[in-house]
Amino acid sequence: MKNKGLLALAFGSFAIGMTEFTMMGVLIDIAKDLKIDIPTAGHLIALYALGVVVGAPVLVLYTSKYPPKKVLLYLMLAFVVFNLVFAIAPNNLSLMISRFLSGLPHGAFFGIGGVMATRLVDKSKAAQALAIMFTGMTVANLAGVPLGSYIGHHFSWRYTYLMISGFGIITMMALYKWLPALPNNSDGNIFKQLGYFKTKTAWIIIFMIAIGTGGLFAWISYIAPLMTTIAKIDESGVPMVMILVGLGMVVGNLAGGKLCDSIGPQKAIIISFGAMVVCLTLIYYITHITPLAYILSFITGAASFSCSPSLQLLLISTAKGSETMAAAAGQASFNLGNTLGAFLGGLPITYGLAYNTPSLVGIGMAGIGVLLTFYYIKTNNQKALKAA
Secondary structure: OHHHHHHHHHHHHHHHHHHHHHHHHHHHHHHHHHOOOHHHHOHHHHHHHHHHHHHHHHHHHHHOOOOHHHHHHHHHHHHHHHHHHHHHOOOHHHHHHHHHHHHHHHHHHHHHHHHHHHHOOOHHHHHHHHHHHHHHHHHHHHHHHHHHHHHHHHOOHHHHHHHHHHHHHHHHHHHHHHOOOOOOOOOOOHHHHHHHHHOHHHHHHHHHHHHHOHHHHHHHOOHHHHHHHHOOOOHHHHHHHHHHHHHHHHHHHHHHHHHHHHHOHHHHHHHHHHHHHHHHHHHHHHOOOHHHHHHHHHHHHHHHHOOHHHHHHHHHHOOOOOHHHHHHHHHHHHHHHHHHHHHHHHHHHHOOOOOOOHHHHHHHHHHHHHHHHHHHHHHHHHHHHHHO
């Protein structure tokens, strides 16, 4: 039952991963359909991220007194409804509003689901449980996004989001049947939940995620032109590159869970961010060698997503009494990293530099992630000494 419960959470992760990342693949199709330019259509990406940032703390705050299984079911119902509205939206305004609304359940689902995942297993395997849940999102990048993009290109992007709504319904059925009805481990105290943001530790981790994971998005946001202009790969070869990135994310996520359970989240995060720095450095210098460009796509995908279970476990383990709020805040921070990495990574290109220069921005952001992790360890060691 518990393993099936993790599988149900992974289904939700898959559906949410598809609705977030498929947008990059069908953006041109949406722009053509609604007769708007691509930059305007690109606002749909930012609006979803804004929905995550707003919805994560607000929905967790006002659902904390209810049983987690029931809340997850209602969050997935909202996911289905908002994506259906998005799929049939007749104009740009209704499209923008429904896209913002579809981002609202994202952070709360991962926050509540993440805490649930750790409760379904022994403490020694908490990070691996989180990795199983997040496998759904990595599989979405590996298989779901290419499928949704293909449907969007050859039929209609609206069919893609109807399909995503269907995955949401499947998730609801899996949650209802397989997820145990565990009691609420929160007293529903709103002030206790909000109290998480009063701690220095919380903000160190939030910045760690928002800046450190931004290194991934500084690179991946511009991976298509990087491959076509620097690696000299034909446009027809870009989907294979994305599949390799997605496969790397699957492998890295699962390996990161095991690494975290073996050596602890702090050390695992340093290794993950450090590996990202090394990979992005190699991308800058040797992407022009085509075979290595393919190999690096896989390895960088693995390095970039290996930090996910560790970051989520660190959030949950440092937020006694407000674990769900912390986990949801992590998702909001991840989406801030998405926006920040894409924006900063695009600045060198705006000034006419080559498409491998965003990786330099990524190196800086992942490097700051390493430094913030060391600062977190130092701060907590000092607290331990004062308490002794």
